[in-house]
Amino acid sequence: MKIENLKQPPLNTTLMGTLRGVADHFGIDTSDASLYGGSGHAFVINIHEELCPSGPYCWDGGPFDRLIRNLGIARTDHGFFPPQSSAEARSELESILKAHLDEGRPCSLLNLENQLITGYDDTGFDTVQPWYPRNKDFPPKRLSFGSWAEFGDGFHVNFFSYEPIDPVSRLEVILASLTYAVDLWENPDRHTGSGYGIGPNAYARFIQAVKAGAGDSHGNWWNATVWAECRTMAAAYFGEIAGAMPEISKLAQDLSGEYGSIAESLSRVSDKEMDSAEKVSLLEMTRDDEAACIAKVAQCVEVIRPR
Incomplete structure (x- = not known):
């Protein structure tokens, strides 16, 4: 079986590519920025x-799962599966996913990248290759039942299913998302695990790693590329907010421009050939710019929060 017209666009942030595909499948009329x-x-x-x-x-x-419910999408995590997972556990999971697909509910997996699962036949699942034909072999376009051979020996995979639910009001969407943005910056340890940093801690780790010689690494390029795309969308999101909410229109217009500048800076940081000292200086400036943005985001929250 195959879910017709289920597509995953070639976004760098593959998590959001899967969400875009799900939203389109459910007929949710919203922009990438939103x-x-x-x-x-x-x-x-x-x-x-x-x-x-x-x-x-x-x-x-x-x-993330709580916030996308505001948009009209419920995501269910069906668990983490390492190479040691049993045949019974895999078979049970495959049956669950097939049942969702049979009902027209999209599924996805995360193993290095996020991929929509669009259907299945007698031997396995069909999975989207978001960057095909530029990348023809990664991530794989199939997942064989039982063996999951296309993952190779070192996989660490989660599987998800999606269903439509009633969305909340636009005000509620915006308020919840901006509140989350502030919390990411003010309470970063709540949002990630050991060895990682979010918000200001992310910039601290980025700067430290560049100083240690990682500025020419694949990780430097990929992290900066993905997070630049996210900030580009933040800029567009505030552009939409400026037109929809007169009470914070000026703040939102300013934030649109400022997040656009942050996106440009992170795009520059992605250059593996950039001098390390120049890159550190640019990251420090970008960190400070983002801190200033978050202060304005907090102002937006205070203005639009119901009294």
Whole structure:
């Protein structure tokens, strides 16, 4: 079986590519900016102390799941499966996913990247390759039942299903997402695990790693690329807010421009050839710019919060 017209666009942030595909499948009429912003992901930056490319994937997804419910999407995590997972556990999981797909409910997996699962046949699941044909082999386009051979020997995978629910008002979406943005910055330890840093801690780890010689690494390029995309969407989100909420229009217009500048700075940071001292200076400036933005986001929250 196959869910027709279930697509995953080639976004760098594959989590958001899956969400875009799910939203389109459910007929949710919202922009990319509103998906990134309303889910809170426009404001995330998570960096490992060694600047490995796992930063975009290893943070607390609980708030994300709560925020996307506001948009009309419920995501269920069906668990984590390492290579040692049993045949029985895999078979049970496969049956659950097939049942969701049979009902027209999209599923996805996270193993290095997020991929939508669009259907299945007698031998396995069909999975989206978001960057095909640029990347023809990664991530894989199939997942064989039982063996999961396409993952290789070292996989660490989670599986998810999605269903539509009633969304909340636009005010509630915006208020919840901006409140989350502030909390990410003010309480970063709540939102990620050991070895990682979010918000100001992310910048501290990024700077430390560049000073230690990781500025020319794949992790430097990929983290900066993903988080730059998120800040580009934050800029667009505030552009939409400026037009929809007169009471914070000026603040939102300012934030749109400022997050756009942060996105440009992070895009520059992605350059593996940039001099380390220049990169550290740019990261320090970007950190300070983001701190100033968060102060304005907090002002927006205070203005629009119901009294």
